Amino acid sequence: MISLEIPKKFKPLVSQAHQVASEVLRPISRKYDLAEHEYPKELDLLASLIDGVNEGSGLGGAGAAGVRREDNGSGDGANRNGSNLSTVLSVMELCWGDVGLVLTMPRQGLGNSAIASVASEEQLTRFDGRWAAMAITEPEAGSDSAAIRTTAVLDGDEYVLNGEKIYVTSGERAELVVVWATLDRSKGRAAIRSFVVERSNPGLKLDRLEHKLGIRASDTAAFRLEDCRVPAEDMLGSAQIDVKQGFGGAMQTFDNTRPLVAGMAVGLTRACLEETRAQLEQAGVQEDHAAPALTQHAAAARMQAMEADYEAARLLTLQAAWMADNGRPNSLHASMAKAKAGRTCVEVALGCVELCGSLGYSENGLLEKWARDAKILDIFEGTQQIQLLIVARQLLGKSSADLR
Amino acid sequence: MNATERGMGLSLRALNRLAGSQLLDRVGQRERVERWVYRGARGGFRAATVAGRSFSAAAKLARPARQAPARAPELFDITPNEEQRMLSEAIGAFAAEKVRPAALAADGACATPAEILAQAGELGIATLGIPEELGGFMAERSAVTGVLVGEALAHGDMGIALAALAPGAVAGALGLWGDAEQQATYLPAFTGDDVPTAALALLEPAPLFNPLKPATRARAEEGEWVLSGVKSLVPRGAEAELLVIAADAEGLGPALFIVESSTAGLFTEPEPAMGLRAAATARLILNDVRLPGAALLGEGSIAVYQECLQRARLAWCALAVGTGQAVLDYVIPYVNERVAFGEPISNRQAVAFAVANIGIELEGMRLLTYRAAARADSGKSFDREAALARRLCAEQAARIGSEGVQLLGGHGFVKEHPVERWYRDLRAAGVMEGALLV
Numbered sequence: 001m002i003s004l005e006i007p008k009k010f011k012p013l014v015s016q017a018h019q020v021a022s023e024v025l026r027p028i029s030r031k032y033d034l035a036e037h038e039y040p041k042e043l044d045l046l047a048s049l050i051d052g053v054n055e056g057s058g059l060g061g062a063g064a065a066g067v068r069r070e071d072n073g074s075g076d077g078a079n080r081n082g083s084n085l086s087t088v089l090s091v092m093e094l095c096w097g098d099v100g101l102v103l104t105m106p107r108q109g110l111g112n113s114a115i116a117s118v119a120s121e122e123q124l125t126r127f128d129g130r131w132a133a134m135a136i137t138e139p140e141a142g143s144d145s146a147a148i149r150t151t152a153v154l155d156g157d158e159y160v161l162n163g164e165k166i167y168v169t170s171g172e173r174a175e176l177v178v179v180w181a182t183l184d185r186s187k188g189r190a191a192i193r194s195f196v197v198e199r200s201n202p203g204l205k206l207d208r209l210e211h212k213l214g215i216r217a218s219d220t221a222a223f224r225l226e227d228c229r230v231p232a233e234d235m236l237g238s239a240q241i242d243v244k245q246g247f248g249g250a251m252q253t254f255d256n257t258r259p260l261v262a263g264m265a266v267g268l269t270r271a272c273l274e275e276t277r278a279q280l281e282q283a284g285v286q287e288d289h290a291a292p293a294l295t296q297h298a299a300a301a302r303m304q305a306m307e308a309d310y311e312a313a314r315l316l317t318l319q320a321a322w323m324a325d326n327g328r329p330n331s332l333h334a335s336m337a338k339a340k341a342g343r344t345c346v347e348v349a350l351g352c353v354e355l356c357g358s359l360g361y362s363e364n365g366l367l368e369k370w371a372r373d374a375k376i377l378d379i380f381e382g383t384q385q386i387q388l389l390i391v392a393r394q395l396l397g398k399s400s401a402d403l404r
Numbered sequence: 405m406n407a408t409e410r411g412m413g414l415s416l417r418a419l420n421r422l423a424g425s426q427l428l429d430r431v432g433q434r435e436r437v438e439r440w441v442y443r444g445a446r447g448g449f450r451a452a453t454v455a456g457r458s459f460s461a462a463a464k465l466a467r468p469a470r471q472a473p474a475r476a477p478e479l480f481d482i483t484p485n486e487e488q489r490m491l492s493e494a495i496g497a498f499a500a501e502k503v504r505p506a507a508l509a510a511d512g513a514c515a516t517p518a519e520i521l522a523q524a525g526e527l528g529i530a531t532l533g534i535p536e537e538l539g540g541f542m543a544e545r546s547a548v549t550g551v552l553v554g555e556a557l558a559h560g561d562m563g564i565a566l567a568a569l570a571p572g573a574v575a576g577a578l579g580l581w582g583d584a585e586q587q588a589t590y591l592p593a594f595t596g597d598d599v600p601t602a603a604l605a606l607l608e609p610a611p612l613f614n615p616l617k618p619a620t621r622a623r624a625e626e627g628e629w630v631l632s633g634v635k636s637l638v639p640r641g642a643e644a645e646l647l648v649i650a651a652d653a654e655g656l657g658p659a660l661f662i663v664e665s666s667t668a669g670l671f672t673e674p675e676p677a678m679g680l681r682a683a684a685t686a687r688l689i690l691n692d693v694r695l696p697g698a699a700l701l702g703e704g705s706i707a708v709y710q711e712c713l714q715r716a717r718l719a720w721c722a723l724a725v726g727t728g729q730a731v732l733d734y735v736i737p738y739v740n741e742r743v744a745f746g747e748p749i750s751n752r753q754a755v756a757f758a759v760a761n762i763g764i765e766l767e768g769m770r771l772l773t774y775r776a777a778a779r780a781d782s783g784k785s786f787d788r789e790a791a792l793a794r795r796l797c798a799e800q801a802a803r804i805g806s807e808g809v810q811l812l813g814g815h816g817f818v819k820e821h822p823v824e825r826w827y828r829d830l831r832a833a834g835v836m837e838g839a840l841l842v
Contacts, residue, residue, distance in 0.1 A: 001485050002548050003477040003782070004775035079481045289791035290710050293798075295614045308795040312768025315775060319767075322480055336764045385753075392756035395732075395763050396740055402748075403756050 004315055007081050010089055017090045020046065021097025026366075029098040032217035033369050037209050039173065040101060040217055047106035082325035084256075088263040088317060095267030099373045100217030102264065109170045110134040110381075111178035113260070114194055114253045118236045127196060133174035135165035135223060143386045145180065146189035150225060152181035152235075159195060159235060161203065161228040167380075171221025172209060175199050179225065183241060191241050196234040203228025214372030257381055258334040259320040262341035265377040266314045269345045272370050273310060276352040277303060279359060299355055306348045313341035332394040339387035342378035349374040453665035453672050453688075454643055457593070457600065464588035469535035471545035471579060476782035482774065488549050495527060495556040503560025504822075510682035511825055514674070516567040524568035525599045529553055533576025533841065538587055539595030540579070547715060547777035550576075550842025551722040555770075558726030559733075562829035563682030565723055566839065570639040570683065573719070573841035574602035577648050577660065577712060581702035586662060590646060602646040605635040605688055606716065606838025615650065615713055615837045616658055620690060622651040629653070629661060629700065631669075631693040639839050641686025642672045648701060649690070650838065656704040660712060661695055669693040679828030680836075712841065714790035715780065719840030721773040721793045724801035724833035728766045731808035731826050735759060739811055758807050765800040772796055777842060798834025805830030 006014060024046050032040045094102045102108070111132025119127065141147040150163025161181050171177060177197045184191040197204050207222040232239075277287075285299045293301040316337040323330035349371040353360035360367040378384050393403050484492065502520055510516050524530075532550055534540030542549070557565040575594040578587055593600045606615050620633025631651050638644065645665050653659040663670065675687040702708030739750040739759060749755045776789035805827040809816035816823045 001474075001477040001481055002483065002488075002774050003479065003481050003778045004771060005480065005779070005784075007479045009478075079479050079483065081479045085480060289787040290713060291614055291616055292612070293795055295612050304791065304795050305799065308772070308792040308799075309768075311772055311775075311789075311792045312765070312796055315771035316764075316768055318480060319482060319771060322482065333767075336767055339760075340764050340768060385757075388757045388760045389753070391760035391763055392750075392753075395759055396736060396750050396756060398740075398750065398756070402751050403753070404751075 006089060010086050013086055014089050014093055017093035021094050025097030025101050029366060036211060036216040037219060040104065043101065043105060080325045084321040084324040085318065088259050088321040091260050091263040092267040095264040096271045099264050099268055100215035103215055103218035104170050104173060107131045109174050110257060111174065111176060113257045114178045117253045117256050127176065130176055131174040132176040132178055133168050133170040135168040135177050135179045137167040138164055139166055143383055148180055148182060150181040152183055152193065152195060157232050158229045159232060161195060161225045161230060163225050166222045168221045168223060169218055171223060172206060172219045177204065187241050194236045195230045197228060197230055201228055213375055215376050254382060255331045255334050258338040259317055261377060261381040262317040262337040265341035265345035266317055268370055268374055269310045269313065269348045272349045272352040272367060273307060275367055276355050279356050302355065306351055309344045310348060313344040316340050332391060335387040335390040338382060339384055339391060342384055345374045346378050453670045454645060457645055459589050459593065459664060461585060461588040462592050465537065465584045468582060468584045468587055469537040471535045472543060473783050474544045474546050474781040484552060488552050491549065492552040492556045495553055496559065498527060499557050499560025503564050507561035507564060510564055514676050514681045515684050516564045516682045520564060521568055529569060530572040530575055530594055530599045532572060533579040534591055534594060535579055538591045547718060547780040547842040548774065551718060551773055551777045554719050554722030555726035558723040559730045561682060562723050562727045563680045566639050566680050566683040569840055571599050571602040573604040573839060574646055574648050576841040577604060577701060581708050585698060600645040601640050601643045603638045603641055603644045604648045604838045604841060605638045606650040607636045607836060609634055609636040618650050618652050618658055620651040622653040622661060624654045627697045629695045631661060631690045631695065633690050635688040637675060637677060637685040638688045639683040639685055641688050642674065642684065653704050657706055658709045659704040660701040660709060662699045662701055663693060663695060667693050678831060680832050714787055715841045716838045717794040718773060718777055718790050719842045720833050720836050721797040722842065724797045724830060725770045725773055727826055727830055728769065728801055728804045731804050731823065732762050732766060734823060735808055735811045755811065758811060762804050762807055766804065769797050769800055801830040801833035
């Protein structure tokens with residue numbers, strides 16, 4: 001039975017997340033945008049609160065535990081609204097508050113997502129409750145993550161990691177860093193594994209923190225790995241290199257995290273639209289849903305067009321999460337959601353700044369900040385172009401060798 | 405002089421004035437205009453609307469019958485129910501086997517073959533909005549079902565879909581807003597074997613047309629309504645037997661009127677357009693069309709009028725989604741097989757990304773349309789959702805139509821492939837008002 005409304009059972013969660021966003025995140029939004037690299041200590045209390053209520057509630061940040069596949073699909077064909085949907089709804093609300101702060105929410109890192117998605121039961125227990133960042137990108141390998149050069153060589157019962165990692169979100173603050181490395185560079189993507197590295201590991205050396213366009217509340221670290229020794233049991237997935245399996249486990253993470261990043265973009269987009277609508281109403285411009293767009297004020301017509309894109313991004317995101325809840329393969333829809341939400345949030349944020357004029361552009365309001373924050377959402381967890389490649393390959397039935 | 409004779413007189417007068425014009429010779433347009441006049445005259449040029457059948461009230465119910473609203477589902481779900489799935493599959497098969505093969509010829513002929521219309525009638529698509537008490541077969545009112553049917557049929561062809569669905573819009577309007585008398589008079593005909601040709605006429609020939617402010621006026625005169633104005637792109641308008649027409653009703657604002665085609669003062673002329681040609685679109689001219697007071701639908705309520713507007717827009721969204729899907733399904737094998745520079749053109753990102761973007765935007769259009777329709781079904785407000793669906797479909801449908809031709813290059817521009825028709829048809833999303841209803 002078709003219904004694209006938020007189910008009643010998630011309403012308390014959404015309202016809770018919204019209160020956190022408006023009472024905790026928004027008030028400190030500008031503070032940590034200006035004080036880049038300063039740790040937002042207000043989040044410690046919030047994180048404990050979230051830990052307290054998080055037992056399956058789905059309230060959490062990017063790395064909330066609710067992306068694991070096992071509990072999906074009860075097999076009876078009944079429709080399920082589960083943790084994927086609730087998590088994405090919660091992320092939308094929190095990112096309506098502040099994307100940067102959500103990204104640096106303790107114990108909610110993207111590394112936690114990776115662990116939740118591919119770790120063994122034993123590892124899951126061992127890393128439970130610890131904050132994990134994710135280190136994939138290297139100076140010479142961004143979207144082309146199969147080309148990473150960081151190596152992992154087995155030496156006794158430890159792997160020895162060597163290489164360089166950049167753009168590690170929460171890299172300074174997290175307790176663990178999930179590092180992608182190759183077991184054998186000649187075997188391509190099939191040899192890529194992720195390793196859970198203690199932040200205190202002496203072989204993991206913090207090089208610098210980046211100064212960024214947006215999401216300044218979230219620290220972005222660069223690391224060097226110099227003979228970084230990691231216990232073999234901290235490798236995620238199997239040690240066997242199965243060329244047929246390709247990326248296997250490592251890439252699965254993305255099917256799970258892309259709807260979440262799309263959800264972040266959706267939350268930010270809504271923040272922009274709400275602020276702009278309020279400002280336009282003060283200026284006497286009101287949208288009319290019955291009259292054709294072209295007979296309305298140009299600003300109202302523009303708002304309607306942006307809202308339509310927002311709604312498409314939102315529903316695509318909910319669809320991808322809903323498919324995961326129901327055990328349906330969703331990598332096509334996850335990428336569709338990420339592509340639409342990523343480009344929509346940038347277009348809408350920049351459009352809203354334009355509509356609001358100097359009120360949108362100045363630091364007196366948050367629109368200019370949101371417009372800066374927006375851009376990363378069309379880049380990380382797979383750029384717009386990577387999402388289009390994935391969607392195109394799936395629609396056209398092409399391999400990554402045919403369509404590069 | 406009866407209505408038909410008056411109509412003939414009018415069109416002859418118009419012909420005569422054209423024939424005598426020196427202007428045509430001066431600008432070297434005589435031949436073109438004569439061809440146009442010939443085509444017009446063949447279709448009656450401007451003719452009185454068909455005399456049609458006479459409608460009279462059969463057994464009248466004490467109260468108007470209404471389909472029950474659907475239950476509001478508790479969970480988020482994008483799966484159609486069993487009934488919807490079966491209906492949509494049956495219509496999908498009909499669209500693939502009968503509609504698509506007939507589409508090219510129907511587009512050229514500006515008419516949908518009677519056989520196709522009869523088969524569509526057998527599928528019951530005109531009766532979706534008719535309450536069971538009055539012979540309909542759907543107990544629940546469902547805009548989602550209407551959307552799924554429109555989508556499936558338009559995957560075959562948008563023009564034929566419009567031709568086939570047009571009578572259902574009138575039946576649906578009567579089912580939703582007709583009083584007991586109106587329902588008893590008109591609805592039985594729609595559940596029989598010979599479904600009347602009927603059309604819901606909202607659109608008018610004006611730039612920036614706003615259906616909330618129709619130029620067609622309805623004067624109140626001694627308990628009767630007198631309508632004057634022009635309606636544009638009315639599907640199968642020339643043969644319509646029953647019409648629901650939007651007019652600005654004196655003292656009420658925009659409202660809907662039930663008009664039998666035999667009413668004096670009603671004329672049609674062919675109005676073929678860029679696309680939707682299989683639906684034989686026509687202009688409708690109302691010259692002091694006098695209607696009984698009981699012709700007013702939904703008691704002239706503005707809420708009814710706005711709901712009609714939004715339900716029509718959703719139906720157009722559904723057709724855009726179906727035709728957009730047809731484009732996507734057609735271009736995928738084409739770009740995979742077409743070789744240039746030694747490999748399939750789909751190996752190039754410029755081509756592959758265009759396909760990806762069709763897929764992404766189409767899915768967005770579909771979800772927005774479903775959401776608005778599902779909200780309508782569960783009795784929630786849906787004006788915002790319908791407006792947003794309309795906005796997205798207006799923009800993206802035209803873009804998908806354009807990309808469809810672009811991906812085939814020169815081959816897309818010739819009628820050997822259907823993409824040039826879809827280019828023309830998909831522009832209708834965002835232009836059309838009324839004509840359909842879910």
